[in-house]
Amino acid sequence: QSQELSEAQIDYHAALQALVENGTRMVCTGRMHTDRICRFESLCYSTEAEEFVYFHSNSSVMLPNLGSRRFQPALLDLSSVEDHNTQYFNFVELPAAALKFMPKPVFVPDVALIANRFNPDNLMHVFHDDLLPIYYTMQQFSDLDLEARLFFMEGWSEGVHFDLYKLLSNKQPLLREELKTLGRLLCFTKSYVGLSKITTWYQYGFVQPQGPKANILVSGNEIRQFTKFMMQKLNISMEESSSEEYIVVFSRTINRLILNEAELILALAQEFQMKTISVSLEEHSFSDIVRLISNASMLVSMHGAQLVMSLFLPRGATVVELFPYAINPEHYTPYKTLAILPGMDLQYIAWQNTDREDTVAYPDRPWDQGGIAHLDKAEQERIIKSTEVPRHLCCRNPEWLFRAYQDTKVNIPSLIHVIRQTVKSKPGPKKQKWSGSLYPGKVRDAKCQASVQGTSEAKLAVSWQIPWNLRYLKVREVKYEVWIQEQGENTYMPYILSHQNHTFSENIKPFTIYLVWIRCIFNKNLLGPFADVLLCST
Ligand code: UDP
Numbered sequence: 001q002s003q004e005l006s007e008a009q010i011d012y013h014a015a016l017q018a019l020v021e022n023g024t025r026m027v028c029t030g031r032m033h034t035d036r037i038c039r040f041e042s043l044c045y046s047t048e049a050e051e052f053v054y055f056h057s058n059s060s061v062m063l064p065n066l067g068s069r070r071f072q073p074a075l076l077d078l079s080s081v082e083d084h085n086t087q088y089f090n091f092v093e094l095p096a097a098a099l100k101f102m103p104k105p106v107f108v109p110d111v112a113l114i115a116n117r118f119n120p121d122n123l124m125h126v127f128h129d130d131l132l133p134i135y136y137t138m139q140q141f142s143d144l145d146l147e148a149r150l151f152f153m154e155g156w157s158e159g160v161h162f163d164l165y166k167l168l169s170n171k172q173p174l175l176r177e178e179l180k181t182l183g184r185l186l187c188f189t190k191s192y193v194g195l196s197k198i199t200t201w202y203q204y205g206f207v208q209p210q211g212p213k214a215n216i217l218v219s220g221n222e223i224r225q226f227t228k229f230m231m232q233k234l235n236i237s238m239e240e241s242s243s244e245e246y247i248v249v250f251s252r253t254i255n256r257l258i259l260n261e262a263e264l265i266l267a268l269a270q271e272f273q274m275k276t277i278s279v280s281l282e283e284h285s286f287s288d289i290v291r292l293i294s295n296a297s298m299l300v301s302m303h304g305a306q307l308v309m310s311l312f313l314p315r316g317a318t319v320v321e322l323f324p325y326a327i328n329p330e331h332y333t334p335y336k337t338l339a340i341l342p343g344m345d346l347q348y349i350a351w352q353n354t355d356r357e358d359t360v361a362y363p364d365r366p367w368d369q370g371g372i373a374h375l376d377k378a379e380q381e382r383i384i385k386s387t388e389v390p391r392h393l394c395c396r397n398p399e400w401l402f403r404a405y406q407d408t409k410v411n412i413p414s415l416i417h418v419i420r421q422t423v424k425s426k427p428g429p430k431k432q433k434w435s436g437s438l439y440p441g442k443v444r445d446a447k448c449q450a451s452v453q454g455t456s457e458a459k460l461a462v463s464w465q466i467p468w469n470l471r472y473l474k475v476r477e478v479k480y481e482v483w484i485q486e487q488g489e490n491t492y493m494p495y496i497l498s499h500q501n502h503t504f505s506e507n508i509k510p511f512t513i514y515l516v517w518i519r520c521i522f523n524k525n526l527l528g529p530f531a532d533v534l535l536c537s538t
Contacts, residue, residue, distance in 0.1 A: 023057030036076040052091035079116040080133035106183030110149040112191035120159035124305035205394035220343030250301035297428025315345035325359035370405030440520035440528030441467035448536035458538040463501035
């Protein structure tokens with residue numbers, strides 16, 4: 001790999017001179033450490049100190065220049081997980097003159113994206129925290145193209161899913177440990193540090209119990225652009241959906257098992273009159289699983305990281321997530337949140353085992369596989385008696401682990417009943433017409449005219465033109481919302497109207513100033529922006 005690095009010819013003496021003269025240059029986006037990504041020229045890394053180094057010279061730039069706030073708590077998050085205190089990035093500073101006394105720098109010619117993977121052994125974390133954020137960070141900066149090189153600084157070894165990370169660029173990603181073999185002082189010619197969090201939809205419960213992120217900014221469209229890219233890289237073609245329809249049961253083979261899997265598969269096949277196949281990460285290649293899931297009508301699986309593969313389901317497919325005894329599906333929703341992202345167009349169904357008879361727990365296993373033998377007797381008894389794991393923080397709650405690693409005999413009639421409440425006929429990818437949700441623009445040329453009748457009555461005639469973009473759209477239903485607010489009051493009277501003019505007479509007083517707010521609404525719930533407020537004096 002060190003050979004690979006030096007392949008691109010760079011003029012060493014020119015590079016060294018530029019570093020000494022110009023020092024490091026940094027310009028960042030983002031206002032807080034949690035939304036910051038920084039672009040550097042000549043950022044260096046000491047593999048001995050395991051620290052990034054910023055060299056000051058007369059031409060160096062540091063924006064934002066935070067002073068000691070850079071340590072409160074850090075310049076930025078190196079992983080996509082928000083404000084995690086093991087994932088902070090910072091650098092130490094030196095004068096460029098110190099280079100004279102330091103090891104000879106080794107220059108990295110590739111444009112680098114420097115980041116932390118969060119948990120590369122868990123497939124949910126791989127996709128949600130790493131692959132999607134890396135992909136869209138690369139989309140954000142045009143020089144992070146397929147020739148860019150990824151540097152993973154979290155310190156883990158490759159991990160079982162490393163092949164997936166390799167798909168994101170044409171160059172082999174490098175791990176922190178490998179940097180030592182390249183030299184004592186590495187200098188990245190051009191680099192980006194940090195990951196975009198714009199695609200993440202879930203928070204894992206480090207400061208409050210886990211749940212969907214408060215402000216989700218990704219839709220199914222962006223998820224599918226990413227999966228399309230991944231499938232192209234995996235050489236999987238988007239097949240025609242004319243071929244046979246089928247159900248995929250994604251099974252786990254090590255823990256959290258479905259104990260009556262054969263029976264489940266048979267029942268699904270019979271109920272939906274569809275071929276039903278089972279896959280697992282242990283028995284199938286990743287590509288094969290993607291190929292199968294990307295054409296499936298329904299994906300059935302125990303709660304667990306493998307369910308993130310529903311990213312690859314076709315529109316219209318159904319996700320059925322099974323939860324072991326005492327685990328409330330509403331409290332663990334990474335896969336539900338994914339399935340119901342706007343534009344994912346998946347149907348989501350949760351089933352929970354509510355029958356103690358059908359669960360097999362493992363109190364004597366090690367704690368990280370759900371064992372509880374290390375707890376005191378009273379606590380063990382409480383856990384065993386409990387019928388629901390109370391909400392908790394990540395990641396070592398023994399009651400949660402105990403319940404999460406139970407095996408389950410799925411009650412088939414109960415499961416089929418739950419699925420049938422949502423899937424009435426055949427499940428599966430419906431050839432849906434694209435019903436993109438486009439929002440109206442502002443209404444135009446809004447006008448009002450007041451008329452006063454006597455001393456106590458008045459009328460306001462308000463009119464406006466359709467939003468500009470409506471001319472080019474076919475919209476099922478166009479409505480207008482008008483708010484009439486008396487100046488100085490903080491309440492208003494709302495109206496929903498079908499036409500482009502209306503005369504208001506209810507509660508309109510003479511010799512009063514009204515503020516009139518108008519916006520267009522498509523198909524009941526696509527609310528457009530308000531036009532500039534109209535001032536109307538009666
Ligand atoms: N895993 C698997 N088969 C199993 C158990 C786990 O493939 O029988 C995978 C799982 O998909 C995840 C990783 O191993 O990628 C870690 O699983 P764990 O149970 O720790 O996490 P969870 O699935 O609960 O997120």
